[in-house]
Amino acid sequence: MTILLNSSLQRATFFLTGFQGLEGLHGWISIPFCFIYLTVILGNLTILHVICTDATLHGPMYYFLGMLAVTDLGLCLSTLPTVLGIFWFDTREIGIPACFTQLFFIHTLSLVESSVLLSMSIDRYVAICNPLHYSTVLTPACIVKMGLSSVLRSALLILPLPFLLKRFQYCHSHVLAHAYCLHLEIMKLACSSIIVNHIYGLFVVACTVGVDSLLIFLSYALILRTVLSIASLQERLRALNTCVSHICAVRLFYIPMIGLSLVHRFGEHLPRVVHLFMSYVYLLVPPLMNPIIYSIKTKQIGQRIIKKFIKSLRYFWKD
Template sequence: MNISHLENQTFNPSTFLLTGFLGLEYAHRWISLPFCFIYMTVILGNCTILHVIRTDSSLHEPMYYFLAMLALTDLGLCLTTLPTVLGIFWFDAREIPFSACFTQLFFIHSLSLVESSVLLSMAFDRFVAICNPLRYGSILTTQRIVTMALAFAFRSFSLIVPLPLLLRRFHYCRTNVLSHSYCLHLEIMKLACSDIIVNHIYGLTVVAFTVGIDSLLIFLSYVFILKTVLSIASREERLKAFNTCVSHICAVLLFYVPMIGLSLIHRFGERAPHIVHILMSYVYLLAPPLMNPVVYSIKTKQIRQRILKKLCAVKLIQT
């Protein structure tokens, strides 16, 4: 089965048609196994991080509050895509109404912007901790952290709201077949028979003034961090300071590299094989939620110790 066949056979002007791995429909049940494992790992890993931070009062500090925000955002992204992805693999449930598709699109893109904001706040946390440690407690107060979280959520949700509203006004007359297992703005926009220049401009503007500025500020924060760390005389202290940043740097790379790759493929990779589009879209949405708990559990001593302590306590109870 190919996309042109789906376009000719299943056009419905009130729904979109999601696709899994075209040409591999016979293997969807088997393909679902690694996806089930990934989703279960994402949910278990991020819930573990949240549980450890919530139940251990010694982790009620700014750094771990931001980590909890990251885990919540990753859980949201996972649960937003879970129904449609597994619905295709298990039940061949490809049709999705416009309203449901636009709702999924809203949450995917808004949560992605929230994650970018959280990564920026974590960079600010490391900047203050290393460059101005004596004022760390007075700068990153609980009230200020809550204010930052609410501001980031408001910024993300308010900027993404116009996207589904703009898409609703379009007429879709060519095809209703999407090339992914969930709804993305760029993908839906290409199906419209109307002039999409406003969507193009608005979408690029939102990305530039959110992800673009966030990534630039993260880069600048690490420039100042590097300058401060290199001025430390003790080699052990320098390594210790760098080590506190490793987890965050990994999280930044896990988020921004797939996002940039997917954007480039959508805009300039029309001749790329369809499987490349599919795999990049899955990497973009699943790699950060899957790997962030692993990275922070391995590289953050306090989180690692608390998780091991919880596991030992469970084993003692069972025996």
């Protein structure tokens, strides 16, 4: 279907497809998606509740973990309305202002997550390489500044994208291949040259994800050098064990993001199912797996969650 979209934003809409060709199975497909969304919301809210209510977890490492949980919740909730709207109510049309708003939050929160992962690597670097200065370097004021700067940097870099897209007329099609709005997907529908969007998009990725991943790699190179200088093997393993959860979170975030970017830019010949799969992995797997990883690999978090669960069961059975 190809139509010329009206230049008036109030009348123009995009058409979200979801799983094209499987419309009759959307009810069944919605079941795993509902399970994933509920798990993401419950898991991240549990992490936040444990950190907020337990005074022994009021430290830099857990504050950053709380930031990660908030970001993951935001990513989940930014896609939830349109994804479940398609599966449950077949509401496929989305106005351009609403689409651009969703795009802004998805991309902003993705960059915030990258910044939070960098902050967590800095936390691990200071804890292992400069443990005596840990409490003086990562003060509450410093953590607040790091969090605010992450949000500000991400929002300011993503803010031009809706305006760059707004200047286009979309004559190729108004049909988007996903159940939510992404910059790379929308700009392909424009009639005119999208070179500015391409260049700015690459600039944003390079100065955020590129720089963050490079600094994370550098921090772990320094951590590894410090750990290898420790004489005791047991102490080495103990130090490295504190980094396992973060390393898993980094891999879960950056690998799908890089894969999705490559597929969008250079994978036009790939089957459409590959694009769909990568987009859902990119947005849903990190928020789903991060609470599970930190609950299993971080003893303090896991123990508190189990205690609260047992306490809730006892309270339930008393009533």
